[in-house]
Amino acid sequence: MKPAVTPAPPAKDARRPPYAGYAMAAIGAALFASKGIIIKLAYAEGIDAETTLALRMILSLPFYLVIGIHALVHTRARGEALPDGRLVLRTIGVGLIGYWTSSYLDFKGLEYISAHFERLILFTYPLFVVLFGAAFFRQPVRSKALLAFAVSYAGLALLFVQNMAASGSATGTGALYVLSAAVTFALYQLLAKPLIMRIGPQLFTCVAMGAAGVAVIFHFLATHPFEAIFVSPTLWGICLALAFGATVLPSFFLSAALKQISAQANATIGMLSPVVTILLAMAVLGDTVSGSEWLGAALVILGIGWFTLSERKG
Structure with missing residues (x-):
């Protein structure tokens, strides 16, 4: 007869909720939510989407370059092969979709519509x-995806009517830009996943961001004189906040956070992002949000939240 095995005492923090993980997820979501607010502050200083995006890339690329070099060194140290030319070219193409095309459409849309309306469209x-x-x-x-689509876009339709009454045709132009950004970002998500699985997230980000950064700078030079990059110290500060505070740091x-909490918990906390954007728009930009806009926002968040949670459980 085998002797009874005394179970090891549970770790002191085995049942303790991962508060640090929740806090980091909430901070990341809040920082991402600040992106549209910061862009609006830049536009208030008199620059356009192309210049803002160029400054963002110029200031954020050094951070991602360091990450990429670290990833290369780490890959070499493990004795793993570096990605071949075909993989690199595919990564460049996907990076141009996600970090150039989608970002440009999003920045352009913010020239026409409010930051909180932009965030809710992207959220879909x-x-x-x-x-x-x-x-x-x-x-x-699945049928729940189509139902979630209907609920969220009912909310967006309500917001669209409200904003159209206030801003006219500019609302349609801006909404179309941002909706196109959401579409291209969704395509980026699908195309990026298999590449990330093969070459790793850090190296993928370096190559994709580097390619997009070059494209953004060429786009800026093709549409603006070189002297336009010499903006005021205030704008450099705003764009540094955009590059580091709303791009690099939240990532x-x-x-x-994902190391300490589940992807489902992280996605759930991420649903706070549109609400944070609305509150920041009211506090920083002085935007007013009507009752019907709050209702529209609630419908968008409800639809996406329902879909996200049901997908995680499924």
Whole structure:
């Protein structure tokens, strides 16, 4: 007869909720939510989407370059092969879709519509991931995805009518830009995943961001005189906040959070992002949000939240 085995005492923090992970996820979501607010502050200083995007890339690329060099050194140290030319070219192409095309359309849309309306339109990109997955990657479409799509876009329709009454045709132009940004970002998500699995997230980010950075700078030089990059110290400060505070830093917070909490918990906390954007727009930009706009926002968040949670459980 085998002797009874005394179970090891549970770790002191085994049942303690990962508060640090929740906090980092919330901070990351809040920092991402500040992006549209910071862009609006830059526009108030008299620059356009192309210049703002160029400054953002110029200031954020050094951070990602350091990450990429670290990834290369780490890959070499493990004795793993570096990605071949075909993989690099595919990564460059995907980076141009996600970090140049989608970002430009988003920045351009913010020239016409409010920051909180922009955030809510972008927030619907998971629904396009489902539609593109079904159309091009033979992924099944569940009925709850279509219902979530209907609920979220009912909310966006309510917001659109409200903003159209206030701003006229500019609302349609801006909404179309940002909706196109959501569509291209969804396509980027689908195309990026297999590449990230093969070459790793750090190296992928370096190559994709580097390619997009070059494209953004060439785009700026093709549409603006070189002297336009010499902006005021105030604008450099705003764009540094955009590059580091709303781009680089939240990506680290969310990555760190995923080490301590589940992807479902992280996605749930991420639903706070549109609400934070609305509150920041009211506090920083002086925007007013009507009752019908709050209702529209609630419908968008409800639709995406329902879809996200049901997908995680499924």
